[in-house]
Amino acid sequence: MIRQRTLKSSVTATGVGLHGGRKVTMTLRPAAPDAGIVFHRVDLDPVVSLPADPYSVCDTRMCSGLQRGTAKVGTVEHLMSALAGLGIDNVHVDIDAPEIPILDGSSSPFVFLLRSAGIEEQAAPKRFIRVTRPVEYRDGDKWVRLEPYDGFRLEFSIEFNHPAVDGTATRVLVDFAEHSYERDIARARTFGFMQDVEFMQANGLALGGSLANAIVMDEYRVLNTEGLRYADEFVKHKVLDAIGDLYLCGRPLLATYTAHKSGHAMNNELLRALLEDRTAWESVSFDTADDTPAAVARRFGAEPLAA
Structure with missing residues (x-):
């Protein structure tokens, strides 16, 4: 059985919020099966809990943010991306400010934190959303699409008309049956x-x-003196963001995601369009090796839980 995952222990980090510039303390805690990813504004009285939910997305100008009433949690996409990349289904995220810390601007520090806490499987089947027919969202020359695929594959292309960007690869294809989130994204x-x-x-x-x-x-x-970490770092970060944006549905997708010049707002519109069309997806889990797609088995069945 492909099982749900949570953390073995709690882990805490401190950083600054990208947009607010405020110091933020964040604690990641284990959560029960089927709890999902839940953010808690522990600086508010009473504490406000904000589950990961595409319908709670409130601000997509430069990030993906969640809102419940007047309480907000901004810049969730890099942490959500790391959770998706490591296949973690259930975790509580306590923060004392309205924004997740930016750390180094990638999801690598979040991967390190999650690995430090340890990852454990739970006695519950992992629940996937399997796309069964294409869903698309367009805005002028920008577009984003989900199509059926028994795995998770992302293809992204960008256009910035800037010499520093154009001098790198502006298209990337990542298939998690073959690629490693930690190494490649x-x-x-x-x-x-x-x-x-x-x-x-x-x-x-x-x-x-x-x-x-x-x-x-x-x-x-x-302007960074150290240069780029990947030859195609710009477009790979767009993939990193998309993984986090899509994981706001609360379950891993079985689909091919293809995008051209997309961003947080379009990713959210695509996710809503998918969820609102019940003919376009189904909920699945895999109880035996025989019924598990090979790409899913390679990603979640054989992936080590500890680095």
Whole structure:
């Protein structure tokens, strides 16, 4: 049986929020089977809990944020991506600020935290959403699509008309039956342009942004002295974001995701379009080796739970 996963123990990290620039303390805790991913604003009285839910997404300008009443949790996508990449179904996330810490701008520090806490299987079947027919969302020349596939594969292409970006690969295909999330995706950092950062900071956004937690470019080049971590780091970060955005549905997808110039808002629109069309998906779990697709078995059945 492909089982659900949670953490063996709690783990805590401190950092700054990318947009608010505030210090944030975050604790990741084990959760019971079928609890899902639940964020808790422990700085509020009473504590407000915000389950991962595409219908709670409230702010997609530069991140994916959740809202319940007046309580918000921003910039959840990198943590959600790491949880999806490691196949973790159930975890409580306690934070004392309205934003998840940005750390180094990738999901690699979250992977490290999750590995440090330890990952354990639970006595409950992992529940997948299997896409059964294509679903698409378009906005002008931008588009995003989900199609049936007995695994999880993502293909992304970008266009920025910037020499630093255009000089790298602008299309990537990742199939998790063959690729490793930790090795091939997790280290890709968020990125931005100096003029955009200055404009955002003047308008109260990206106040915690710096060369320590993002790739920053001027009109011609990357300003980070260490350069890029991957030759295709820009487009790989878009894949990293998409993995996190899609995991807000609360279950791993069995699908091919294809996108051109998509972002957080379009990923959320796609997820809502999928969930609202009950002819386009089904809920499945796999109890025996015979009924488990080979790509699922390779990703979740043989993947070590400890690094």
